[in-house]
Amino acid sequence: MKFKKGDIVILVILIAAGLAWFGLEQIKDSGSGGEIVIQVDGQPYKRTPFNKGMKRQTFHIELDEKRFIDIVADGKGVHVENVICPDKLCQKTGTIDKTGQSIVCLPNKVVVFIEGKGNSQVDNVSY
Numbered sequence: 001m002k003f004k005k006g007d008i009v010i011l012v013i014l015i016a017a018g019l020a021w022f023g024l025e026q027i028k029d030s031g032s033g034g035e036i037v038i039q040v041d042g043q044p045y046k047r048t049p050f051n052k053g054m055k056r057q058t059f060h061i062e063l064d065e066k067r068f069i070d071i072v073a074d075g076k077g078v079h080v081e082n083v084i085c086p087d088k089l090c091q092k093t094g095t096i097d098k099t100g101q102s103i104v105c106l107p108n109k110v111v112v113f114i115e116g117k118g119n120s121q122v123d124n125v126s127y
């Protein structure tokens with residue numbers, strides 16, 4: 001079986017396209033961790049990439065001279081560690097680790113959620 005020069009060029013292009021597509025799929029998969037979004041009083045406060053195995057990070061947010069909230073993100077997820085809060089529901093929520101999950105601290109007007117890459121699944125968080 002003989003290949004013409006043109007056939008080989010087409011074959012090479014097809015293989016390259018296939019590899020490129022495969023590569024893109026891999027990148028999309030590895031980037032599915034999403035982002036941790038912290039909002040204070042309805043305003044964006046912090047945005048940071050979330051992925052399993054990330055280094056532990058603590059976000060200490062001073063709400064006023066008496067109140068604060070410590071949000072901890074690590075490889076397992078995100079949780080509220082310390083907070084000055086009357087009901088502590090935010091702390092009781094525990095750890096969130098999936099896109100679309102959220103922790104809401106009603107008295108302090110703090111919202112933490114995990115947003116998927118490219119599409120915001122939590123657009124309207126109700127207080």
Ligand SMILES: [Zn+2]
Nearest residue numbers: 085088090105
């Ligand atoms: Zn709270």
